[in-house]
Every structure is written in structure tokens, then in C-alpha cells.
Amino acid sequence: MFLVESYGLAVAFCVVTMLCWGSWANAQKLVDSKWRYELFYWDYVFGVVAAAAIFGLTMGSNGEYGRSFCADLAQADCKSMCWAFAGGVVFNIANILLVAAIAIAGMSVAFPVGIGLALVLGVLLNYVANPAGSGNSTLLFVGVGLVTLAIITSALSYRKRDAALETDGGEKKPIGKGLTLAVVCGVLMSLFYYFVANSLAQAQLANGDLVAPTLANLAQEGAVLQSGKMGPYAANMCFALGILACNCVYMPRLMKKPFVGEPVEKGAYWKGSFRNHFWGWIGGGIWAVGMTFNVVASGVASAAIAYGLGQGATLVSAIWGVFIWREFKGASKDVVRMLAAMFVFFVVGLGLIIGAKLETPAAEPADEAAAVATLEGEAEGTETAVDALVGEETATEAAPEVPATVEEPATEAAPEAAPAA
Numbered sequence: 001m002f003l004v005e006s007y008g009l010a011v012a013f014c015v016v017t018m019l020c021w022g023s024w025a026n027a028q029k030l031v032d033s034k035w036r037y038e039l040f041y042w043d044y045v046f047g048v049v050a051a052a053a054i055f056g057l058t059m060g061s062n063g064e065y066g067r068s069f070c071a072d073l074a075q076a077d078c079k080s081m082c083w084a085f086a087g088g089v090v091f092n093i094a095n096i097l098l099v100a101a102i103a104i105a106g107m108s109v110a111f112p113v114g115i116g117l118a119l120v121l122g123v124l125l126n127y128v129a130n131p132a133g134s135g136n137s138t139l140l141f142v143g144v145g146l147v148t149l150a151i152i153t154s155a156l157s158y159r160k161r162d163a164a165l166e167t168d169g170g171e172k173k174p175i176g177k178g179l180t181l182a183v184v185c186g187v188l189m190s191l192f193y194y195f196v197a198n199s200l201a202q203a204q205l206a207n208g209d210l211v212a213p214t215l216a217n218l219a220q221e222g223a224v225l226q227s228g229k230m231g232p233y234a235a236n237m238c239f240a241l242g243i244l245a246c247n248c249v250y251m252p253r254l255m256k257k258p259f260v261g262e263p264v265e266k267g268a269y270w271k272g273s274f275r276n277h278f279w280g281w282i283g284g285g286i287w288a289v290g291m292t293f294n295v296v297a298s299g300v301a302s303a304a305i306a307y308g309l310g311q312g313a314t315l316v317s318a319i320w321g322v323f324i325w326r327e328f329k330g331a332s333k334d335v336v337r338m339l340a341a342m343f344v345f346f347v348v349g350l351g352l353i354i355g356a357k358l359e360t361p362a363a364e365p366a367d368e369a370a371a372v373a374t375l376e377g378e379a380e381g382t383e384t385a386v387d388a389l390v391g392e393e394t395a396t397e398a399a400p401e402v403p404a405t406v407e408e409p410a411t412e413a414a415p416e417a418a419p420a421a
Helices: 007-023 037-057 069-075 078-105 107-129 137-167 175-197 232-256 274-301 303-310 313-324 333-398 401-405 414-420
Strands: none
Touching: 007 274, 007 303, 007 313, 007 333, 037 078, 037 232, 037 274, 069 232, 078 107, 078 175, 078 232, 107 137, 107 175, 107 303, 107 313, 137 303, 137 313, 137 333, 175 232, 175 303, 232 274, 274 303, 303 333, 313 333
């Protein structure tokens, strides 16, 4: 299977995740205005499952180390598969709430509140699960704090815009319902990655130690991928199947009692145009690209940082909502300033989250190399001293044997001297 080796490449993968997770909802904007989001979401789920299978059969089945996609699924134990599957169920419920919040409040609000809250809680949860591998905790938490400020600023800017619309007699969106759905979405969304991370295998060395599943670690003699648990591609497939199963149970009920509007007509899905279905598949595929890249990167970057960077999608979605879809068109200067502050908080916060992992590993290899060099030097010095002692001891033991084999009448006292020595 394809694995990430360097932290730089892992960060690049997380940036791809950020772009994908922050952009997939644009597909919902490109369908017909009368195409309900409940119907769009069916195609979205199909796109996620299809993309997960494609990645598994390609990137997950190529490479010198690890297990191939099918072999990885075959050896996985029930517990690991259930962890990833449960992650898909939790994510699907949260994501349905997010799509509903987008339909009610817009991208520039639903994403910063819902996904931003998920970022904060998710980073904290994954950090608690693995504090040693999460880097500098101070930078990490300060970055998360700035993201929290960005979330609050976004919510306040929406409230201010909504109040202005109401004063001017314009259309007022149901802020209470939209923000409530986004908050519940954020709480649930923060949990799914923790479930998936529990299903991921690490590299098991010949001495039994478990380390990150990198190429360097798996290339060591006797190293194998931890049995029972799964590699990123197999875990991603189980996760996608959890999304599909949950959708088959939950979405029909939601179609009968939707958050917004009238119940969806039975058979309405089959009446949609190819264009409507196509954009749903594309939306799901884009999100799945981000998920796959993020899970692959987490082996090097840690779950806390990979998830935190991926959920920087909030910034990307806010850019789409503000600058492309013009959801704040005609807003006052105060609202514009608040949006500008939100972007600054997000950018600086995400930069600190990246720096949290950059700082710690940067010092460790140097220290480790120095320690190894010192130990090697001490070992060489010890070996030299031992060799010298052994040589002297050998010479001392050999000295008495020379007089015993060479007969020299002039040195009769030598045998007496030897015992004395």
C-alpha cells in the first residue's frame, strides 16, 4: 500500500483534505434549486463509497510494504472493523445535520460553526488519546484557541447580518434552527475520527514494539503491519460502508419528517436529472479524496494534527461562501471587519497547529543522532580498551610458554622467576 514517509508530505496531504472538505458542498449549490438536499445526499453517499473502493483497489493495493487492500480487509478483526464502521455512522448523522444547516443558514455560517466546533473538540479528543505523538501542546492549544475565536466571530457576524436584514425588511433566515443544527453537527463530527483512528494498524517491529506505519519503519527487518487492525485504505472502506448503512436507515425517516420544508415525495430520487445525480456523486467523491488523504497522513502527522488541519476546511468553505456565493453581499462595514478577523484567526490558528508538530520532531532526530553517535563512540572506545586488555592478558599468558619451549642454559633462573611473577 502507498504510505506517507515525511512530515512535509503528510502536511501536503492534509492541505488537500482541507481543500476537499471545504469545497465538496459547492456541488450542492450546482444542482437544481428544487432538488432537495435529502435527495442530493443519497448521491453524495454513493460517491463516498465508490471513491473509497477505488482508492483501496489502486493506492491501497500498490507498494512494497504493508498489506494489499483485500488482504488487509480479510485479516481485520471484528473489533477494528466495528470501530471504523461506527465512525461512519456517527459521521453520517453529523454530516446530514451539516447539509441541513447549509440549506438553512448558508456555507459561510454552517461550516465555521459546525466544522470549527468539530475541529476544537476533535483535536482535544485525539490529543488526549495520543499526547506523546501530537507535538508541542502549547502551540497546538493556542492554535485551537484562535480557531475558537474564529468560530465565535463567524457566528456573531451572521447574527449581525441577520439583524440588519430584519431591519431592512429583507428575508430573514431561521438563525436559531440553523445554528442549533450546526452546533449538534460539530459535537458529533468531533467523534468520528477518533473511532476511525482506533481501527488503524501500526508497524510492529521484530522486538514487538509498535511504531508509526511509515516506510522506514516497515522496511526494517522483521517489521510487519499490526495484525487484526487495518491499514488506512481498508479502514476507509469500512468507514464508508458505515455511512451507507446509516443513510439507508436514517435518511428515509428524515425524508418523511425533514428539518425544512414538506416531506419528500416517494420515488422523487428516480425523477432527478443526470445533472442533479452527477453533482451529488462528485460531491461525495471530493469529500472521500480528502478523507483518504487525511487517514494516510495521520500515520506520520498524528491523528490530532491530521484531523485539525483537515478541518481547516472551515476557512476554505468560508472563502467560497463569502467571495464566490456572495452570502454576505451588501453587509455593513462592521460585518466585513468581523469576517476579516475570522479569516486572520483561522490562518494563524492553523499555522500554529502545523508548527506544533514541526517543532518537536525537528529537535528529536538531532538529539537522537547525537545520542547514537555518543553511544557508538563510547562503544568503540570500550571495545578498544577491552581489546588492549585482552591483548596484554594474552601476552602475559604466552610469556611463560616461550622459556618452556626454548632451551637456554644461561637462563636457569627464569623458571623460578616465572612462578614468582
